Amino acid sequence: MCQEKLVQEAVDTLLDNGIRGQPMRDGHNKVYKSFSDVIEGKEGRFRETLLGKRVDYSGRSVIVVGPSLSLHQCGLPREIAIELFQTFGHHGITIEVSRDLKDRIERYIDKPIAKKPTFLRLRGLFEYEIQSRKYSIPLFFTTQGFEAFRNREISTGAGAIREQLADSDLRIITGNSLVEWKELGEEGSTGNEWEDRKIRRRKDFLVRRMELAKHFIRTNVEPEWMVLCLLPVLPPELRPIIQIDGGKLMSSDINELYRRVIYRNNTLTDLLATSRSTPGELVMCQEKLVQEAVDTLLDNGIRGQPMRDGHNKVYKSFSDVIEGKEGRFRETLLGKRVDYSGRSVIVVGPSLSLHQCGLPREIAIELFQTFVIRGLIRQHVASNIGIAKSKIREKEPIVWEILQEVMRGHPVLLNRAPTLHRLGIQAFQPFLVEGRAICLHPLVCKGFNADFDGDQMAVHVPLSLEAQAEARLLMFSHMNLLSPAIGDPISKKPYRGFCRAYSYAI
CATH class of the missing domain: 1.10.287 (Helix Hairpins)
Structure with a gap:
């Protein structure tokens, strides 16, 4: 099977050298000509011999401004002129033309072709066939004075966009x-x-x-x-380096992304410092690497596959740190965002008073988690926040005791959407109940316009002392028995029940 592959590769090289990647070369590092190289192109077997001898007296190049040329004159590059008039060389024409073109090229090639840089796109300049392009592009880039012309007139990447x-x-x-x-x-x-x-x-x-x-x-x-010309560097407080157990250092992802930018930019600076001996392709490749590093710093993954560390974890870039609910703006700068709310279905609580509500354990432990952590640390049950959270996850009995103590002095707010009037949100004294539904007294449902056929209500925790005092003095359900619109009792069911009971007694 291995020998069959070698035979197939030899046949492919004979038909089209280079179709499998690197072309086959001789001892002088010259590429062998295959069938396709002999046949195709303007100088191939078909177009050159079978279809008639082809003589090309035409050429193409980039148009530039000739400041000293008259209206009826034009300037030709040296290589194109020699190519056009090579058949007349024995008459002495080539010598005169080459001298004239040499003076013109050396006079105007290093001068700007416009007041501002002109942006050239190589693919648009050479719309030739493959064989012709292989000859023309190296010829164009090896023109005398092209280095100065390229540095002044041709821009790539962000520099070209900024100039435009x-x-x-x-x-x-x-x-x-x-x-x-x-x-x-x-x-x-x-x-x-x-x-x-x-x-x-x-x-x-x-x-x-x-x-x-x-x-x-x-x-x-x-x-x-x-277009950024200078890359801002975040202050150290926003990209900290923390020492963990064992003396190891844990650095922010931003530091690693900055390190890549600095390393690649220093490499590019060294290449530009030795630009005379550095190939232009290498400089252009390094510029792309710098651009990729900057893109990764600003938005990791914008170029496709995101950059990862040794543990296959995606690095967090600027956009990841800023965006989202837990980003820098919404989490810190616009006010610290803390989630002290929950939502569940309401059911009847037969044993509850008018001002009481029943909260499921799962909702209550999430709402009052920070208060429970503080209680665990104060009672020396846990030495730090991490240990306290682990005890909460394990649901130890001491956790529920502290939770009940916290809830005893802390009201909660219940709300049902849509909130059309003042009674759409009221305060209650919470109690722990089993299950996953919020328990509610039936007589307070009228203010919420709620019933027990699957309605959901949201529960919120007032944090500040002012909010808790306002909830206790103004928003408790037993203090909102009258309608704020007309002053009638918010629920007439007790009155109807009393009348019905009295009529039955009679």
């Missing part, structure tokens, strides 16, 4: 977009659903472009500011 944003005029963009939007609106329906959909998408795009440009103008923000 700096050259853009927002008012011209807004005006042109408005004109195009009006023209599309005047065209009307074309009768083709696909074309109409394309027009609608284009109009929506123009509207968004105009809104964005107007926002930049209104806020005095330059578009090129969207």
Whole structure:
């Protein structure tokens, strides 16, 4: 089977050398020509011999500005001129042309072709066949003075985007977009659903472009500011290094991502310092690595597979630290976010008083967990928060004792959506009950407009002393027996029950 593979590789190399990856080379590191190399292309067997001898008197290159040329004159690069007139070399024409072109190239190749940099896209410059492109691209990049031309006129990556944003005029963009939007609106329906959909998408795009440009103008923000030139470094408090048991250090993920950026940027700096001896492809590759490191720092995973550590855990980037309910803004800067609420179905509590409610153990231990942890530490049952949480997870008996003591002096608020009036949220004294449903006295259901056919109610814990005092003095259910709208009893069921009992007694 191994020999069969070798035979197949030899046949593939004979037909198309390089189809399996690295092409086969001779002792001088020259690639062998296969059948496909002999046949295809402008100089191949078919087009060169069978279809007639081909003589090419044409050439193509990049157009640049010739400041000293007259209206009827044009300047040709040296290589193209020699290629065009090589058949006339024995008449002495090549010598004169090459001298003239040499002077022009050396005079104008190192001068800017415009007032501002021009951004070139290599794929758009050489739209030739494969064989011709293999010849033309190296020839173009080995032109004398090309290094200075490239450093000044060609930009890649974020630098090119920043230059284009700096050259853009927002008012011209807004005006042109408005004109195009009006023209599309005047065209009307074309009768083709696909074309109409394309027009609608284009109009929506123009509207968004105009809104964005107007926002930049209104806020005095330059578009090129969207491209970072300096990377901000977070203060050490936001990316701490903590020493754990055994003397080991645990560092924030942000530090590791910063380290990658610094290392790759220093490597790029060293390559640029020795730019004369460094290949341009290596510099460009290192620039891509720096860009990837910065992208990973800002948003890990934006390029596909996220970066992971040695334990296959995804690193947390800027976006992961900031976004979400537990992010930096919503968790800390906009007020510390603590979840002291729960929700469950309501059922009848036959043994409850009017101002009491029954809370399931699962809900109660979550709502009052911080108070229970403080009680465990004060009673020296647990030495720290971690041990206290482990005792709560194990549901030790001391936990329920402390929980009942905490709940005895702490009211809770019950609410049923929609909250249409003041009685939609009332305070109750909680008690622990078995099961997973909230127990409620039937006579308080009228204020909530609730019944016991599957309605859900939310429970909240007032934290501050002012909130607890307000709940006890104003919001307890036995203090809200009258309707705030008309003053009648909120529930007439007791009155009807008394009348019915009296009539039965008679």
